[in-house]
Amino acid sequence: MHVNGKTFRALWADENRKSVNIINQTKLPFSFEIDNIGTYEGLVTAIKDMQLRGAPLIGVAGAYAMWLACMESQKSENPVSFLEKAYDDIRTARPTAVNLAFAVSLIYRTIKESDQYKEWPERALKACNDFYETEVGNFIKIGNSGLEIIQQIAEKKKGEKINILTHCNAGWLACGDYGTATAPIYRAHEMGLPIHVWVDETRPRLQGAKLTAWELYNEGISFTVIADNTGGYLMQEGKVDMVIVGADRVALNGDVANKVGTYLKALAAFDNNVPFYVAIPSSTIDFKLAEGVHHIPIEIRENAEVSEIDGINDNNKINTISIMPPGYPSLNFAFDITPAKFVTGLITEKGIIEASAKEISKIFSEYVNY
Numbered sequence: 042m043h044v045n046g047k048t049f050r051a052l053w054a055d056e057n058r059k060s061v062n063i064i065n066q067t068k069l070p071f072s073f074e075i076d077n078i079g080t081y082e083g084l085v086t087a088i089k090d091m092q093l094r095g096a097p098l099i100g101v102a103g104a105y106a107m108w109l110a111c112m113e114s115q116k117s118e119n120p121v122s123f124l125e126k127a128y129d130d131i132r133t134a135r136p137t138a139v140n141l142a143f144a145v146s147l148i149y150r151t152i153k154e155s156d157q158y159k160e161w162p163e164r165a166l167k168a169c170n171d172f173y174e175t176e177v178g179n180f181i182k183i184g185n186s187g188l189e190i191i192q193q194i195a196e197k198k199k200g201e202k203i204n205i206l207t208h209c210n211a212g213w214l215a216c217g218d219y220g221t222a223t224a225p226i227y228r229a230h231e232m233g234l235p236i237h238v239w240v241d242e243t244r245p246r247l248q249g250a251k252l253t254a255w256e257l258y259n260e261g262i263s264f265t266v267i268a269d270n271t272g273g274y275l276m277q278e279g280k281v282d283m284v285i286v287g288a289d290r291v292a293l294n295g296d297v298a299n300k301v302g303t304y305l306k307a308l309a310a311f312d313n314n315v316p317f318y319v320a321i322p323s324s325t326i327d328f329k330l331a332e333g334v335h336h337i338p339i340e341i342r343e344n345a346e347v348s349e350i351d352g353i354n355d356n357n358k359i360n361t362i363s364i365m366p367p368g369y370p371s372l373n374f375a376f377d378i379t380p381a382k383f384v385t386g387l388i389t390e391k392g393i394i395e396a397s398a399k400e401i402s403k404i405f406s407e408y409v410n411y
């Protein structure tokens with residue numbers, strides 16, 4: 042997608058074929074910086090510290106971290122145990138997004154098809170590139186599926202503005218390219234539909250205000266950033282035509298783990314008859330987990346993310362300030378779980394499907410006993 046008119050992905054293998062480049066998302070929207078990372082541990086740190094984030098991108102980054110580990114293993118006395126350790130470190134970097142375990146296991150299996158460890162780096166790089174391109178292809182399909190829903194709303198609204206509410210950042214920064222929740226929005230904009238996006242600021246890390254708004258700004262799409270608790274009121278006032286969010290993990294029964302606050306938006310949407318859609322590639326579905334509520338592991342992050350906030354000062358420097366006195370207790374659950382009954386539909390690479398075990402198992406039967 043576009044940054045100042047130039048095309049970028051959120052992560053790419055460097056042309057030196059020795060390292061990975063990432064857009065450092067902790068600096069946006071104030072500063073556009075690209076970090077070059079040459080070790081698997083460096084990528085694990087970038088995932089943990091959220092220099093890159095978003096479930097699908099974490100998956101892609103985990104895959105490329107395995108490639109870096111394969112190259113590093115060549116210099117190790119015991120390449121097999123080096124790789125085993127890397128596999129564990131990478132897979133567990135963040136607990137909620139299932140894309141990470143999915144992608145890392147995929148690459149690990151491909152590598153282990155050869156016992157010639159000298160072949161591992163090439164095998165891994167090819168598998169990473171194939172996986173990344175498949176994911177990007179899936180985001181394009183998600184965009185086309187979601188477009189159909191927006192077109193139906195557009196027909197009813199007869200040229201009036203279509204208001205879509207989204208939470209967190211499920212855009213191209215979170216995925217590598219196009220995004221999940223934003224893919225239908227980008228497609229609708231391309232088709233000339235009059236789209237306006239309500240962007241939840243998304244406390245505590247402000248992925249909405251800092252990242253989704255930045256993406257939409259760069260694509261020339263109309264948006265308004267709102268405080269997280271505004272959505273319910275807007276829905277009551279008829280100012281939201283649909284909600285689209287992404288997800289970090291969807292259980293087989295269609296329960297959805299996404300950025301904390303998503304559940305409250307789903308409740309408000311349900312109460313106001315506003316369609317609530319979740320856009321996901323199949324790599325976000327945990328086919329082994331029957332139910333999500335009480336079962337999807339929810340990451341607890343540092344309290345400082347709640348008690349501090351950063352922004353830009355008059356000297357154009359990013360500054361962090363405390364928003365409460367030191368010692369006040371705080372708690373930072375990074376995600377919550379929306380029960381499937383509040384989800385109008387899942388927008389997937391295979392079309393719009395019901396959030397239910399029956400439908401997910403039918404449509405993605407090739408993965409169910411995976």
Ligand code: MRU
Pocket residue numbers: 094095096097138208209210211212215216220221222248286287288289299300301375
């Ligand atoms: O903690 P984050 O920023 O990695 O959380 C990201 C989200 O919750 C996104 O909404 C989700 O991963 C969907 S991304 C397409």
